[in-house]
Amino acid sequence: MAETFLYFTDLLGLxxxxxxxxxxxxxxxxxxxxxxxxxxxxRYLVGAGPxxxxxxxxxxxxxxxxxxxxxxxxxxxYHSDEYMLRIQRDLLDQQIIDVNGRKVVRVxxxxxxxxxxxxxxxxxxxxxxxxxxxxxxxxQGVVPPRWVRRIQRPISPNSIRWEFCNIVEADPLRRxxxxxxxxxxxxxxxxxxxxxxxxxxxxEREAIFETMDSEVAAEALSEIDPKMQASILxxxxxxxxxxxxxxxSPDEAAHALSELEEETTAGILxxxxxxxxxxxKELLEYDEGTAGGMMNTEAxxxxxxxxLSSAMLSLREHEDLLENxxxxxxxxxxxxxxxxxxxxxLFLADGGSRLRDLATDPLISTKVDEKQNRVTELxxxxxxxxxxxxxxxxSLAGVITADDVISVLRQR
Amino acid sequence: xxxxxxxxxxxxxxxxxVLGPGFITAVVDNDSGGIYTYxxxxxxxxxxxxxxxxxxxxxxxxxxxxxxRMGAVTGKGLSDLIREEFGLRVTFLIMILLVFLNxxxxxxxxxxxxxxxxxxxxxxFISVPIAAIVVWFVAVKGNYQSVEKIFLFACVIYVAYVIxxxxxxxxxxxxxxxxxxxxxxxxxxxxxxxIAMVGTTIAPWMQFYLQAAVVEKGITxxxxxxxxxxxxxxxxxxxxxxxxxxxxxxGAYRDHPTDIQSAKEAALAFKPFGEYAFILFSAGLFNASxxxxxxxxxxxxxxxxxxxxxxxxxxxxxxxxxxxYWLYTLLIVVGAGIVxxxxxxxxxxxxxxxxxxxxLLPVILIFMLVLINRTSLMKEWINPRAYNVxxxxxxxxxxxxxxxxxxxxxxxxx
Numbered sequence: 087m088a089e090t091f092l093y094f095t096d097l098l099g100l101x102x103x104x105x106x107x108x109x110x111x112x113x114x115x116x117x118x119x120x121x122x123x124x125x126x127x128x129r130y131l132v133g134a135g136p137x138x139x140x141x142x143x144x145x146x147x148x149x150x151x152x153x154x155x156x157x158x159x160x161x162x163x164y165h166s167d168e169y170m171l172r173i174q175r176d177l178l179d180q181q182i183i184d185v186n187g188r189k190v191v192r193v194x195x196x197x198x199x200x201x202x203x204x205x206x207x208x209x210x211x212x213x214x215x216x217x218x219x220x221x222x223x224x225x226q227g228v229v230p231p232r233w234v235r236r237i238q239r240p241i242s243p244n245s246i247r248w249e250f251c252n253i254v255e256a257d258p259l260r261r262x263x264x265x266x267x268x269x270x271x272x273x274x275x276x277x278x279x280x281x282x283x284x285x286x287x288x289x290e291r292e293a294i295f296e297t298m299d300s301e302v303a304a305e306a307l308s309e310i311d312p313k314m315q316a317s318i319l320x321x322x323x324x325x326x327x328x329x330x331x332x333x334x335s336p337d338e339a340a341h342a343l344s345e346l347e348e349e350t351t352a353g354i355l356x357x358x359x360x361x362x363x364x365x366x367k368e369l370l371e372y373d374e375g376t377a378g379g380m381m382n383t384e385a386x387x388x389x390x391x392x393x394l395s396s397a398m399l400s401l402r403e404h405e406d407l408l409e410n411x412x413x414x415x416x417x418x419x420x421x422x423x424x425x426x427x428x429x430x431x432l433f434l435a436d437g438g439s440r441l442r443d444l445a446t447d448p449l450i451s452t453k454v455d456e457k458q459n460r461v462t463e464l465x466x467x468x469x470x471x472x473x474x475x476x477x478x479x480x481s482l483a484g485v486i487t488a489d490d491v492i493s494v495l496r497q498r
Numbered sequence: 499x500x501x502x503x504x505x506x507x508x509x510x511x512x513x514x515x516v517l518g519p520g521f522i523t524a525v526v527d528n529d530s531g532g533i534y535t536y537x538x539x540x541x542x543x544x545x546x547x548x549x550x551x552x553x554x555x556x557x558x559x560x561x562x563x564x565x566x567r568m569g570a571v572t573g574k575g576l577s578d579l580i581r582e583e584f585g586l587r588v589t590f591l592i593m594i595l596l597v598f599l600n601x602x603x604x605x606x607x608x609x610x611x612x613x614x615x616x617x618x619x620x621x622x623f624i625s626v627p628i629a630a631i632v633v634w635f636v637a638v639k640g641n642y643q644s645v646e647k648i649f650l651f652a653c654v655i656y657v658a659y660v661i662x663x664x665x666x667x668x669x670x671x672x673x674x675x676x677x678x679x680x681x682x683x684x685x686x687x688x689x690x691x692x693i694a695m696v697g698t699t700i701a702p703w704m705q706f707y708l709q710a711a712v713v714e715k716g717i718t719x720x721x722x723x724x725x726x727x728x729x730x731x732x733x734x735x736x737x738x739x740x741x742x743x744x745x746x747x748x749g750a751y752r753d754h755p756t757d758i759q760s761a762k763e764a765a766l767a768f769k770p771f772g773e774y775a776f777i778l779f780s781a782g783l784f785n786a787s788x789x790x791x792x793x794x795x796x797x798x799x800x801x802x803x804x805x806x807x808x809x810x811x812x813x814x815x816x817x818x819x820x821x822x823y824w825l826y827t828l829l830i831v832v833g834a835g836i837v838x839x840x841x842x843x844x845x846x847x848x849x850x851x852x853x854x855x856x857x858l859l860p861v862i863l864i865f866m867l868v869l870i871n872r873t874s875l876m877k878e879w880i881n882p883r884a885y886n887v888x889x890x891x892x893x894x895x896x897x898x899x900x901x902x903x904x905x906x907x908x909x910x911x912x
Binding site for chain 2: 178179180189191192193194215216217220223224286287288289291311313314317320321
């Protein structure tokens with residue numbers, strides 16, 4: 087009877103027969119060679135006496151629960167090969183990332199599809215987790231595979247398709263040899279990525295941040311618990327850490343750096359480029375419990391007499407800031423902030439109107455040394471999305487946005 | 499006055515700030531099982547068992563330090579490591595063992611609640627179900643973090659044991675001599691009590707709990723040194739309290755050593771406090787029991803789900819983590835349910851649970867020892883030789899005592 091799929095627990099221990107129907111041994115492990123094919127089982131490691139033989143996928147004619155039939159007898163002894171991802175050793179019982187379900191899971195078993203062309207070979211179909219696969223593992227080798235399939239039937243399966251699995255490998259050299267990338271992770275929402283990273287061990291965590299695109303890494307890092315942020319940044323090379331910190335918004339960067347030891351902070355600051363550096367350095371000066379410690383320095387400030395059409399022009403120039411901008415600020419000639427204009431009002435006004443007339447009155451602002459508590463009160467009382475923070479001379483020092491307030495409240 | 503208050507507040511804040519996983523674990527160590535085991539040790543054998551405290555403390559420090567080191571270096575819990583290094587079958591067996599042991603402990607905690615309130619005439623059919631419901635809600639719906647601080651602060655009540663130990667005017671000379679003079683007897687009761695003392699002090703569940711707590715707190719190998727001090731201080735404190743519980747009970751029972759059968763008898767340790775004796779004992783036991791009852795089922799559910807790869811965490815909903823919630827609920831329901839059986843002899847069962855913990859401790863210790871000596875896992879942080887010697891000696895001694903106990907029991911069936 088030919089099966090359309092096999093579990094890895096079935097495959098382990100299957101007898102292997104040569105051309106003359108002699109049993110040469112049993113399957114002890116199987117391996118992918120990801121550089122050649124991402125899902126096909128490329129090698130079968132067969133225990134024959136004390137040593138292991140390595141059988142390539144194209145030396146096999148049929149695979150079923152009754153055994154593996156070889157089509158070729160030129161077998162080589164197995165010697166450790168760095169390009170192999172061994173299922174039993176490297177995958178089973180280890181943690182992988184389920185990109186689709188956005189969580190870390192532990193591999194209990196693997197479902198393999200039997201594909202039939204001129205020969206039969208196995209493709210990894212799914213990674214199995216949950217009760218059903220646990221039962222299989224417990225009964226493996228004790229109860230015949232066909233019985234196990236019958237027993238497990240009432241339990242609903244819980245699997246992750248192989249293409250949604252992201253393997254975590256801490257060793258950079260091995261990652262290269264096994265062709266493991268974090269492409270799939272980079273497509274996740276940074277907040278989900280942050281949750282996943284928090285669940286991993288420190289070595290895996292650092293490996294992910296080291297290899298990921300620094301922009302994605304920065305966004306994810308901003309979402310991580312401050313204490314863990316610090317331990318990640320400390321573990322990274324200063325250049326890598328600096329690349330990531332540069333991509334963070336200045337207030338998030340300052341937050342993260344303030345948790346570090348002074349020496350590490352200095353090391354990272356040294357590696358940073360000048361432009362974000364000055365902002366971050368400035369923010370680091372403020373006490374964390376004050377408005378200065380909550381704000382970020384990225385804001386769009388326009389002259390008081392700006393018209394709508396010229397405002398639109400300068401918005402185009404600041405495209406990178408738009409995602410987090412809800413309010414524009416107007417300043418007089420002395421540089422003092424005089425008005426705040428909600429971005430949404432620009433859509434309804436006609437081209438010739440002056441921004442001054444679109445402002446919300448009166449202007450609500452706060453000083454850099456204002457207490458955190460007071461700031462959250464202001465947000466609550468005036469239903470703010472953004473609050474300008476001014477220096478003693480009335481010029482804009484930074485802006486606190488609603489998400490900063492939510493972070494502060496959540497941390498209590 | 500105001501100044502005094504603010505100074506007092508500052509002290510409390512400092513106290514709360516230094517609290518870490520090691521300290522909390524040490525405090526929870528003196529739970530209902532601990533209190534009864536030490537009380538029984540003192541009441542039945544007077545100062546004889548005091549000598550065990552020194553070696554037990556050393557073993558406790560070593561095992562706790564090993565767990566927190568493994569947590570800090572690998573960033574993984576003990577059940578995670580067992581799964582990754584030994585595979586599913588071994589993990590499954592260990593988890594069954596852990597669930598069984600922790601069930602006996604949870605039962606002991608609810609029995610502690612029942613006996614402490616029984617002193618005031620509250621029936622166990624009222625106290626235990628209410629306690630079970632409260633415990634369930636505190637972890638799942640409530641804010642455990644703040645409740646934990648209340649529990650910890652209430653543990654100051656243990657100081658009463660120190661005072662009682664002094665007021666009861668024990669024979670200090672004898673106490674000191676027996677603290678350093680080992681006394682071995684091939685008496686099944688005596689050996690069982692020694693195993694129970696090991697089991698209650700170095701409880702298997704603590705190894706899982708402490709390592710998970712270290713990981714949870716994000717302590718890394720680099721910051722680990724500070725954490726080690728906290729672990730050591732916590733362990734010593736645990737043993738000091740154990741010492742005074744034994745001394746207080748030995749003082750109270752010096753003329754007629756007996757087996758403790760009820761809370762009333764254990765409360766005699768507080769005799770010097772006169773009419774307040776029951777209140778003190780009851781409050782201390784109640785706090786310790788309910789504190790541990792909050793931690794144990796949750797910690798068990800986390801360990802099992804992590805080891806077997808089920809979703810876990812109170813921030814997930816029931817539908818997302820069904821195994822976690824069902825296991826958690828069942829542990830509480832069964833643990834509390836056993837106590838409600840008519841004719842359930844509380845104190846004997848509590849002592850028995852600690853004996854089981856002691857007898858099965860070597861299994862967990864052996865796995866820890868294998869793990870912590872793997873260079874692939876621990877790199878330069880593998881166990882120093884002295885630690886290995888102490889931990890293996892603990893394993894050997896406990897197995898030896900268990901064999902001796904079994905031998906004696908088979909030879910002279912009662």
